[in-house]
Amino acid sequence: MAGFSVGEWVLLTSQKGKKWLVKIEDAPYSCHLGTIHMTDVVGREEGDIIETNTGAKLFLFRVSLEDYILNMKRQTQIIYPKDLAAMVFHADLHPGQTVLESGVGSGALTLCLLRAIGDGGRLISVEKRPEFAAQAMENVSRYFGAKHPAFHLVIGDIQDFSLRGPVDRVFLDLPEPWHAVAPVSRVIREGGLLLSLSPNVGQVQWMWRELKARGFANVSTFELLKRDWKIDELRARPFDRMVAHTGFIMVARKVRRNRPDVPPLQSSSA
Ligand SMILES: C[S@@+](CC[C@H](N)C(=O)[O-])C[C@H]1O[C@@H](n2cnc3c(N)ncnc32)[C@H](O)[C@@H]1O
Structure with missing residues (x-):
């Protein structure tokens, strides 16, 4: 499957399993583990890891119906x-x-x-x-x-x-x-x-x-x-x-x- 693109939803998942459902657009996204810029997700594949500005690692998944x-x-x-x-x-x-x-x-x-x-x-x-x-x-x-x-x-x-x-x-x-x-x-x-x-x-x-x-x-x-x-x-x-x-x-x-x-x-x- 192709990498993530602008306008899509992505499920950011922490190492402890906490989940955030976020739309990919030209904007930063912050949670208690730090901040990422959502355009940095574009082009990455499902299952990739992205690091927040504090060094925390978040998995990138497509959103399941659940x-x-x-x-x-x-x-x-x-x-x-x-x-x-x-x-x-x-x-x-x-x-x-x-x-x-x-x-x-x-x-x-x-x-x-x-x-x-x-x-x-x-x-x-x-x-x-x-x-x-x-x-x-x-x-x-x-x-x-x-x-x-x-x-x-x-x-x-x-x-x-x-x-x-x-x-x-x-x-x-x-x-x-x-x-x-x-x-x-x-x-x-x-x-x-x-x-x-x-x-x-x-x-x-x-x-x-x-x-x-x-x-x-x-x-x-x-x-x-x-x-x-x-x-x-x-x-x-x-x-x-x-x-x-x-x-x-x-x-x-x-x-x-x-x-x-x-x-x-x-x-x-x-
Ligand atoms: C518990 S909710 C349904 C939830 C839905 N199955 C879901 O998974 O999101 C029950 C709904 O039935 C609707 N409702 C109740 N009596 C109804 C009737 N006689 N005709 C049509 N809708 C009705 C209510 O307005 C309410 O939105």
Whole structure:
């Protein structure tokens, strides 16, 4: 890959792993380890080291989607990387698919969906708060460098949403996702997957009832616990603190309508 150029973002990383996401422009950048002039980064390769004016060494890396999401502007809670990764995988997302998402919030999930479906896919994202929609649009465009061709942002309430043509996947991150199940069940194609993330188990139970009533099967519910470890010459143990809870992920599949041979819904987790 070519060296860094003006206008790009670079991830400056200290020897201790502290990270700064900085735009490459004709300006100095200072942190507690000293100052570098950002134009000195131009032409260097990923993994190179640059020295600050105090002699501290910083690695130069390109920004991963995880780094970007954790550093972007946000006015809402976002879905954390461990859950984003699992949702994209369990949805069996691939390039070219049509996806419906609500709410959009700051756009963390939106970014992952767009990366997975690519330019040839179609993402319809429904958000009822215009100020959050504007922030998400800015976060998405800043990441991709321009408006993403697959991204269609709709300001409105998912409960009033209607769409012509089926979608392959639905993603919900809403305070009351069960109210969205009826409208999305009319647009998701048979065999399509619906994923929902909720922090409270009460929400999950409401969702389960609604999914059951609206013709979804293979409903599974899980949460993921990620425990980071501290490893160095002297220590190999878990960190004292962890993010113990983020949310429950639900995955369900739409069954064919009006088929007497379709068995009644059962939870796939025993
Ligand atoms: C937790 S945030 C979503 C965060 C987002 N998934 C992310 O990763 O950045 C929930 C969003 O749902 C939106 N919302 C709540 N109810 C809604 C509804 N009925 N229709 C559309 N959007 C809704 C809120 O305005 C908020 O922006």
